[in-house]
Amino acid sequence: MTDPNQEDRRPLAFGSVEFPNTKAKKTHVGIPPDTVNAVIEALGTGQDQRVRELMAPLHFADAADLLEFLSADGRRQLLEIAHDVLEPEFYAELDETVRDEAVDIIGLDAVAETVAELDIDDAVEFVEELEAYEKKHVLDAIPAADRTLIEQGLSYPEDSAGRLMQCDVMTVPEFWSVGETIDYMRTNAARTDTELTNIFYDIVVVDPKHKPIGAIPLSMLLQSKRPVLVTKIMHQEMRLIPVDMDQEEVAFLFRQRDLVSAPVVGSHGRLVGMITIDDVVDVIDEEAEDDILLLGGLQEDDLYAAAIDTTKSRFTWLFVNLMTAILASAVIGFFQSTIEHVVALAVLMPIVASMGGNAGTQTLTVAVRALATKELTSTNALRQIGKEFLVGGINGILFAFLMGGVAWLWFSSPKLGLVIGLAMIINMLIAGVTGAAIPIFLERKGVDPALASSVFLTTVTDVVGFFVFLGLGAMILL
Amino acid sequence: MTDPNQEDRRPLAFGSVEFPNTKAKKTHVGIPPDTVNAVIEALGTGQDQRVRELMAPLHFADAADLLEFLSADGRRQLLEIAHDVLEPEFYAELDETVRDEAVDIIGLDAVAETVAELDIDDAVEFVEELEAYEKKHVLDAIPAADRTLIEQGLSYPEDSAGRLMQCDVMTVPEFWSVGETIDYMRTNAARTDTELTNIFYDIVVVDPKHKPIGAIPLSMLLQSKRPVLVTKIMHQEMRLIPVDMDQEEVAFLFRQRDLVSAPVVGSHGRLVGMITIDDVVDVIDEEAEDDILLLGGLQEDDLYAAAIDTTKSRFTWLFVNLMTAILASAVIGFFQSTIEHVVALAVLMPIVASMGGNAGTQTLTVAVRALATKELTSTNALRQIGKEFLVGGINGILFAFLMGGVAWLWFSSPKLGLVIGLAMIINMLIAGVTGAAIPIFLERKGVDPALASSVFLTTVTDVVGFFVFLGLGAMILL
Numbered sequence: 030m031t032d033p034n035q036e037d038r039r040p041l042a043f044g045s046v047e048f049p050n051t052k053a054k055k056t057h058v059g060i061p062p063d064t065v066n067a068v069i070e071a072l073g074t075g076q077d078q079r080v081r082e083l084m085a086p087l088h089f090a091d092a093a094d095l096l097e098f099l100s101a102d103g104r105r106q107l108l109e110i111a112h113d114v115l116e117p118e119f120y121a122e123l124d125e126t127v128r129d130e131a132v133d134i135i136g137l138d139a140v141a142e143t144v145a146e147l148d149i150d151d152a153v154e155f156v157e158e159l160e161a162y163e164k165k166h167v168l169d170a171i172p173a174a175d176r177t178l179i180e181q182g183l184s185y186p187e188d189s190a191g192r193l194m195q196c197d198v199m200t201v202p203e204f205w206s207v208g209e210t211i212d213y214m215r216t217n218a219a220r221t222d223t224e225l226t227n228i229f230y231d232i233v234v235v236d237p238k239h240k241p242i243g244a245i246p247l248s249m250l251l252q253s254k255r256p257v258l259v260t261k262i263m264h265q266e267m268r269l270i271p272v273d274m275d276q277e278e279v280a281f282l283f284r285q286r287d288l289v290s291a292p293v294v295g296s297h298g299r300l301v302g303m304i305t306i307d308d309v310v311d312v313i314d315e316e317a318e319d320d321i322l323l324l325g326g327l328q329e330d331d332l333y334a335a336a337i338d339t340t341k342s343r344f345t346w347l348f349v350n351l352m353t354a355i356l357a358s359a360v361i362g363f364f365q366s367t368i369e370h371v372v373a374l375a376v377l378m379p380i381v382a383s384m385g386g387n388a389g390t391q392t393l394t395v396a397v398r399a400l401a402t403k404e405l406t407s408t409n410a411l412r413q414i415g416k417e418f419l420v421g422g423i424n425g426i427l428f429a430f431l432m433g434g435v436a437w438l439w440f441s442s443p444k445l446g447l448v449i450g451l452a453m454i455i456n457m458l459i460a461g462v463t464g465a466a467i468p469i470f471l472e473r474k475g476v477d478p479a480l481a482s483s484v485f486l487t488t489v490t491d492v493v494g495f496f497v498f499l500g501l502g503a504m505i506l507l
Numbered sequence: 508m509t510d511p512n513q514e515d516r517r518p519l520a521f522g523s524v525e526f527p528n529t530k531a532k533k534t535h536v537g538i539p540p541d542t543v544n545a546v547i548e549a550l551g552t553g554q555d556q557r558v559r560e561l562m563a564p565l566h567f568a569d570a571a572d573l574l575e576f577l578s579a580d581g582r583r584q585l586l587e588i589a590h591d592v593l594e595p596e597f598y599a600e601l602d603e604t605v606r607d608e609a610v611d612i613i614g615l616d617a618v619a620e621t622v623a624e625l626d627i628d629d630a631v632e633f634v635e636e637l638e639a640y641e642k643k644h645v646l647d648a649i650p651a652a653d654r655t656l657i658e659q660g661l662s663y664p665e666d667s668a669g670r671l672m673q674c675d676v677m678t679v680p681e682f683w684s685v686g687e688t689i690d691y692m693r694t695n696a697a698r699t700d701t702e703l704t705n706i707f708y709d710i711v712v713v714d715p716k717h718k719p720i721g722a723i724p725l726s727m728l729l730q731s732k733r734p735v736l737v738t739k740i741m742h743q744e745m746r747l748i749p750v751d752m753d754q755e756e757v758a759f760l761f762r763q764r765d766l767v768s769a770p771v772v773g774s775h776g777r778l779v780g781m782i783t784i785d786d787v788v789d790v791i792d793e794e795a796e797d798d799i800l801l802l803g804g805l806q807e808d809d810l811y812a813a814a815i816d817t818t819k820s821r822f823t824w825l826f827v828n829l830m831t832a833i834l835a836s837a838v839i840g841f842f843q844s845t846i847e848h849v850v851a852l853a854v855l856m857p858i859v860a861s862m863g864g865n866a867g868t869q870t871l872t873v874a875v876r877a878l879a880t881k882e883l884t885s886t887n888a889l890r891q892i893g894k895e896f897l898v899g900g901i902n903g904i905l906f907a908f909l910m911g912g913v914a915w916l917w918f919s920s921p922k923l924g925l926v927i928g929l930a931m932i933i934n935m936l937i938a939g940v941t942g943a944a945i946p947i948f949l950e951r952k953g954v955d956p957a958l959a960s961s962v963f964l965t966t967v968t969d970v971v972g973f974f975v976f977l978g979l980g981a982m983i984l985l
Contacts, residue, residue, distance in 0.1 A: 059759070059763070059881045059884075062884070062885065062886060065886050066886075069886075088744075088764070090763045090764055090765075091763075094763070094881075094882075097882060098884065098886045098887050099887075100887075100890055124882075199726075211689075211729055214729050214730050215729075215730060215731070215732060217730075218730035218731070228724045228726050228727070228767075229726045230708055230725070230726070230767070246706045247708070247725035247726060247729060248677075248706050248707045248708070248725060249706070250729070251689055251692050251693075251725060251728070251729065252692050252693060252695075252696035253693070253696070254693060266566075281537070283788075284788060284792065285537070285568045285569075285572070286566070286568055287568075287785045287788075289706075289708070289767070289784065289785065306767065306784050306785070306788070307765045307767065307784070309788075310761070310762060310765075310784070310787075310788060310791065313788065313791060313792065313795075314762065314791065314795075317791075317792075317795030317796070317798075317799070318795070318876065320795075320799060321795070321798060321799055321802065321872060321875075321876055322872060322873075322876070324799065324802065324803065324872075325802065325868050325869055325871070325872025325873075326865055326868055326869050326872070327869050327872055327873065330873065330876065330877075331873060332873055332877050332882055332883070332891070336894050336897040336898050336901070337901070339894070339898050340897075340898045340901045340902055343866070343869050343898065343902060344902060344905065346865070346869070347862065347865055347866060347869075347902060347906065350861065350862065350865045351858070351862060351906060351909065351910065354857060354858040354861040354862065355858065355913065357857060357858075357861075358854050358855055358857060358858055361853065361854045361857070362854045362917075365850050365851075365853075365854065368846070368850050368853050369847065369850050372843045372846050372847050372853075373843075375839065375843075375846050375850075375853035375856075376836050376839045376840045376843065377836055378853075378857075379832060379835060379836060379839070379856075379857060379860065379969070379973075380829070380832040380833065380835075380836055382857070383828065383832040383835075383965075383969075384825065384828065384829060384832065387804055387824070387825055387828045388821070388825060390803055390804055391803055391804050391805050391821050391824070391825075393803070394799060394800060394802075394803025394804070394805055395800075395803075395805065395808065395809060395810055397799075398796065398799055398800070398808065399808075399810050403537045403572075404572075404575060404602075404810055405810070406537075406540070406576065407540065408540060408543050408544075408547075408576045409576050409577075409578075412578055413810070416814050416817070419814040419818075420814050420817050420818045420821065423814070423815075423818045424818055424821065424822060424825060427822065428825065428829060431829065432829065435833065439840075487861075491857070491861075495857075
């Protein structure tokens with residue numbers, strides 16, 4: 030495809046632009062800080078009209094970001110003053126915690142109005158997060174046609190393709206031509222005025238049983254002559270998504286195949302909807318976010334939660350960690366008399382545990398990520414564990430010499446150097462193997478490997494680290 | 508938009524499909540293990556022809572995944588036997604480490620042939636990773652027209668919009684109608700046969716200086732009548748991407764605005780290309796991956812690297828960690844005589860450090876993630892640090908009572924309980940504040956907060972943890 034002014038396209042495209050091959054430029058792309066500050070000032074000085082004037086022209090995504098930058102009080106104030114100048118999509122963009130707050134502030138009737146104006150997939154996503162009584166209230170207040178569609182969306186399993194898809198799909202029968210298809214789209218759009226804003230990228234060709242038999246990218250339709258049959262230009266190797274497929278699998282497919290949209294089919298292979306990439310991008314984001322948070326010992330993104338809720342949600346993980354730390358201490362307690370004789374062991378023991386923990390975390394991170402991207406499977410699991418054993422062993426030996434030397438010099442005891450060197454090798458070997466094996470094992474047992482891997486790992490590296498180091502100390506130094 | 512058989516669309520779409528509202532289904536979406544095993548077996552038994560027959564029908568993305576599942580030897584064998592049955596896009600899908608291997612195995616002439624057949628943006632991505640002499644060899648062997656385009660792509664800064672974009676954009680002048688646009692696309696496609704496979708989603712309306720003034724989604728073009736002017740139906744609030752914009756900012760824009768494609772402009776506001784969402788999905792993936800890896804103490808995804816390369820790349824981080832561990836030990840060393848008198852201090856001291864480290868990591872993870880998604884900025888930084896101080900304080904007090912009680916009972920010493928309780932509160936307060944403040948500070952200094960945050964944090968929580976606990980122990984117990 031190309032510019033109509035064929036001759037001067039290339040020069041126009043590149044001739045006048047010269048860039049030194051340096052680092053890409055970091056520019057400001059979010060909402061300008063000036064706007065945020067102006068809103069904060071207007072809120073602080075009670076200029077309600079000014080707040081409304083500032084918010085009204087903002088894109089809904091920017092308005093949502095702006096709200097999230099404010100304190101909890103500021104958020105309440107802003108919504109009370111300006112909620113009626115915000116577009117319905119504004120609420121679809123909000124973080125869950127903030128949206129819950131917003132629902133309380135604007136009230137369920139306003140929520141129902143908002144939901145009724147959203148696209149069905151956004152509406153489903155909004156409604157599914159509401160409490161049961163809120164859900165009922167909101168659905169009851171929505172016009173019947175929309176309500177039915179939303180309820181149908183909600184009937185699909187959580188996190189399934191059915192929740193992600195749009196139900197309105199442009200389909201054509203297999204005997205149509207390009208011309209008929211375009212004419213039909215024009216007439217239909219003229220009849221149902223609102224359709225024009227609904228953007229789609231592919232047309233699905235269906236058989237009489239409404240099963241998809243091919244898809245045509247719009248760019249291909251536009252570049253074909255009117256008499257050409259749709260079956261002549263359709264792609265047949267499209268991927269069909271079962272309506273109950275897990276959203277992570279959907280994301281994997283879109284990513285692996287660089288899809289922009291894909292037809293969703295029900296139990297009898299009939300077309301029930303279409304998933305487009307913009308919905309999948311959110312899933313990809315969520316997935317990566319979940320892994321990052323779980324590896325960091327968090328159940329959820331608590332940036333916008335009140336301090337007390339954050340404290341509660343983090344307590345559980347810290348409590349589990351306390352238990353494992355006490356277990357490690359019990360191991361140390363077993364060697365109290367050894368430590369009384371050679372206090373240098375107490376000084377050096379955290380080093381062994383810490384190096385094991387860090388080496389293990391490196392391995393664990395690679396394994397958790399590779400499991401998430403399906404790069405680590407039963408086919409190569411054993412090979413990876415073997416490799417990590419080797420890597421842990423080599424680094425263990427290197428650090429054994431390094432730290433052994435330091436300990437020898439520090440406490441003028443070659444034997445102490447030997448003890449810490451041996452302990453280092455053993456702990457780093459075990460850290461490498463368990464760092465790879467724990468996530469693989471958890472995945473097989475159906476547990477999210479990002480969730481619990483690190484607590485198991487540090488338990489192993491702490492317990493083994495202290496036990497081996499102090500045990501060798503008792504044997505060699507006493 | 509809707510199905511031509513208007514009457515029975517809804518029933519067809521939903522009537523016949525009933526799903527219990529349970530968990531979404533995990534199905535197998537990657538390459539089937541059977542195929543992988545069949546290839547491994549054929550490689551092992553030297554059936555070269557069978558290997559080629561198995562590989563040839565695979566989608567290039569599946570073929571790339573399959574190669575990556577093999578051991579280094581298996582990869583070499585497979586490429587030697589079957590590289591000529593694989594599509595050029597196969598190489599674009601490979602992980603960097605594996606692609607480097609592949610380049611060595613198939614040779615630079617075969618690489619040049621492959622690159623010449625790729626889309627320009629994929630070709631640029633392939634070539635930019637090659638060594639300087641390889642790059643020269645490959646570019647010299649490519650036909651001049653393609654070479655020029657690839658070199659132009661390479662002239663943009665690394666990780667910039669210019670590297671992501673496609674140069675071929677469908678543009679129309681502002682005085683054209685829908686009919687003229689469609690006719691032009693048809694004629695043009697008929698003239699240049701290959702264009703049909705190139706998929707695009709928007710048409711850009713440009714002024715005489717080739718500056719974009721609006722964009723039209725194809726679905727809108729198709730639903731408009733032929734005499735309508737393109738300026739009547741174009742969106743004007745499109746986002747223009749400067750060609751030197753950093754790819755992370757591009758990804759942020761696409762995500763925030765749910766874009767599918769966006770025009771890229773050069774220094775004088777002229778259109779130079781178009782970025783589509785499939786390229787941005789890769790950037791989003793990479794970004795999240797980088798954060799996960801850096802937080803886990805890794806410089807790169809080393810799943811496919813040889814054990815010796817992995818060992819080397821992980822050594823650096825472990826060495827830095829050793830230095831901080833030695834620093835923490837030096838703090839303990841300062842209190843040797845205290846420990847000799849009260850050996851219980853040695854038993855309990857890892858608990859204080861560990862709880863501080865974990866509480867700090869939770870805070871740090873939230874902060875690093877929020878900085879990456881631009882949810883944490885100068886506007887709300889102080890408020891977040893304040894919140895983390897509060898959260899750290901409350902959890903500190905809770906765990907102080909818990910652990911204080913445990914220590915009292917374990918060693919029958921209420922004073923020891925007091926010491927560990929106080930130390931816990933202080934260390935968790937400091938962990939909360941530094942966990943939030945370190946990434947914010949690094950971001951301001953232009954350092955990637957995911958890179959160095961955790962090493963600073965654990966240094967703080969270890970040093971403070973040991974110092975406060977042993978110091979209080981010396982004051983209160985001796």
